Amino acid sequence: MEDLIIIGGGPAGLTAGLYAARSRLKTLLMERLSPGGQVLLTDTVENYPGFPEGISGFELMDRMRRQAENFGLEVQSRDIIQLLLSPDKKEVVTDKGRLETRSLILTMGATPRKLAIDGEERLTGKGVSYCATCDGPFYRDREVVVIGGGDTAVEEALYLTRFARKVHLVHRRDELRAARLLQERAFAQEKITIVWDTIPTRVLGNTGVEAIELKNVKSGDVSRLEVDGVFVFIGYNPNNELVKGLLELDSAGFVTTDNDMQTSVPGVFAAGDIRSKLLRQISTAVGEGATAAFAAERYLENMT
């Protein structure tokens, strides 16, 4: 029997693991891939305090993992099939057997949202991408479109200007949601053109992306833009498959918690992007991970 099982190895999970290991809780962190989470999609992290020159997403997560492991956190690569959650019994069913635990911290994060338009799925990996740092170098001297208007969309559009000769940023509103600093950079970047009040309606191409069909939401005009790549950054969906029907979720499917990160089931905590909250950042995830580990420890003390 474990004291604590943490599911997910992003910033929230690794920080919870760091704190739990230092509290000498018998802790296991399970991650379906290798630890790192969505930060691995980021080229340079500029807004995590302590790194004035920025730090690469991979380097930051490698450091977080090593730091937690230095204090004895055990990280296992496992795929979880099912969770059984009740106030008195918590079980994790994995591809390698069942494990019982006295408490749980859920940090499964979120997955980039898809456009859900014609051609998107068929051309994923053939011009449709959700990761500029992975796929940007395939677009040297090519023309690409970025869909979205938040921090990630603008950051990735800026990143893509390193490779592409032209980047169209298509946004459904008439102003961007991204931080002012990022907006200023985008407006100053000659390779970026912003297409306002516009949504994509179809991705076109046979063996690879050839164009995107766009619709102006104000005029209703439909147009076609010849591009080699379509990069999608329109927000995130929570990775809540394991907890649907077991825990209270908000209307968008994110896990709701109290101030101490406890979910609707006592002894089950949630932290990071999977949680219902205002701001999804590495800096918020680590604070929640620490709080969740502390709250789990207190829960375990009160149990006995």
Add this chain to the structure above:
Amino acid sequence: MADLLHVSDANFEKEIVQSDIPAMVDFWAEWCGPCKMVGPSVEALAKEYAGKIKIAKMDVDENRETPAKFGIRSIPTLILFKEGKVAQTIVGALPKSDIEEALKKLL
């Protein structure tokens, strides 16, 4: 890691297309974070399936010809080959168990 092969544009045809046994190639690059998430799974599977399935990696930064031939514009991409022909293409980082399921279909 003797079981894991590193292939290039130069030996791809010989090692993969003309392979006597089924093969899987992990197209990756140093710059790609999610590639590093699947890397350990691919290495482990290369060991587990040694002699049954040839498992290889190709750095798309050093080799441009083969990825272009297969229309690869996203990494990680895993391509599974049977008798020299593409049996399945997996785009994006998947857990080891999912990759293994695809491998089993090759046997």
